[in-house]
Amino acid sequence: LGPTICAGEILVEIMATSVGEGFSAPVEMIGPYPSGAPAIFIDQCARVGGSAAMIGAVGRDDFGRVTLDRLAADGVDISAVAVDPDHPTGTAFVRYRPDGDRDFVYNITRSAAARFGWTDAVEALAARAGHLHVMGSALVMAGAAEVIEAAARLVKARGGTLSLDPNLRKELAYGADTERRFAEIVAMTDLLLPSGDELQRASGVEGRDAALARLFAMGVREVALKQGRAGATVHRPDLPPVHAEAFAVDEIDPTGAGDCFGGAYVTCRRLGLSVEDALTYANAAGARNVTMRGPMEGAGTRADLDRFIAATPRRAP
Ligand code: ADP
Known part of the structure; x- marks a missing residue:
């Protein structure tokens, strides 16, 4: 029914090579690494063998070029990514603390990433898309949120499906508008991919079983609950x-x-794999990615993941 599409922030990440607190003194940094949750998601879709296309914007600069080159090389259709001559590519400077928490310096809201809108290229893509994946992080930006809402209506109207990763991180400032848009998207969601307390966030109900019951009553058909090291x-x-x-x-x-x-999960399910097999690939994709420095450096192809699955033991329950 057409490609999986995802709209939202395309960034580069530049990370401290040492663990520590913040950037109040000079530290050695490494990057740029292509990043942005929607960009990482769509890159993994293409790498695992799905037809995948990105909607967003980068600046007319080297950070934008390396990121788009990378997405295109991995097989993502970038025809609906705008190159903004007036705003730089978004950046995230990251340093890990000893406890695993992260300190960020973001430039997203003033970057090209937050300034894309509905174009002929977006219209052409959305009109032939079979699936829209929504990242909660993208709903924080008004322009992106409008594009996502319009694309969601188009895709659902032609019988396509929608997945949502709530992903409303505490670092992102959001208000009533974002909450309203988030609720509208939840109501259109077929497949929900929450982690942590996002099941409660998405359903508005406390307790796992009550939250699931509420979501299923709203029309959600599948919930893939991510549990980090617990699978x-x-x-x-x-x-x-x-x-x-x-x-x-x-x-x-x-x-x-x-x-x-x-x-990996969305693509494997769209390619017709069973829940069990899709879950194996998805767990492998998540695990393989954490073994490499850089947000999308570990996104594996189907062959990479097959090798990884054959060679890697499961954690004990
Ligand atoms: P999110 O990044 O959305 O909070 P998780 O941290 O739960 O999601 O990670 C998503 C998936 O990636 C997990 O369900 C798991 O399969 C895999 N994963 C994440 N961290 C690890 C880890 N340290 N070891 C093995 N697998 C991991």
Whole structure:
């Protein structure tokens, strides 16, 4: 029914090579690494063998060029990514603290990433898309949110499907508008990919079973609950849950695990794989990505993931 599309922030990440607190003294940094949750997601979709296209904007600068070159090389259709001559590519400077928490300096809202809108190229893409994946992080930006809402209506009207990763991180400032848009998207969601307390956030209901019941009553058909080192569980109405333990790996850089999990899960399901097989690939995609420095450096192809699955033990439950 057409490609999987995702709209939102395309960034580069530049990261401190040492663990520590913030940037109040000079530290050695490494980058630029292509990043942005929607970009990581769509890159993983293409790498695992899905037809995938990105909607967003980068600046007319080297950061934009390396990121678009990378997406295109990995097989993502970038025909609906605008190159903005007046605003720079978005950046995220990151440093990990010893406890695994992160300090960020973001330039997103003043960057090209926050300034894309509905264009002929977006219209052409949305009109032939079969699936829209929404990142909660993108709904924070008014322009992106309008594009996502319009694309969601188009895709659903022609019988396409919608997945949502709530991903409303505490670093992102959001208000009543974002909450309203978020609720509208939840109401259109077929497949939800929450982690942490996002199941409660998306359903508005406390407690796992009550939250799931509420979401299924709203029309959600599948919930893939990401649980980090504890793996992931898929819940569907009237069927027993399917759980898979995570793979045992050394975590080098956790950024992007959930996005790679989502890209692999959505694509495998769209390609007709069973919940069990899609979950195996998705757990592998998330785990493989945390073994490499850089948000999307570990996004594996189907062959990479097959090798990873064959060579990597599961964590004990
Ligand atoms: P998010 O990044 O959205 O919060 P998670 O942290 O739950 O999502 O990661 C998504 C998936 O990636 C997990 O369900 C798991 O399969 C895999 N994953 C994440 N971190 C690890 C880890 N340290 N070891 C093994 N697998 C991991």
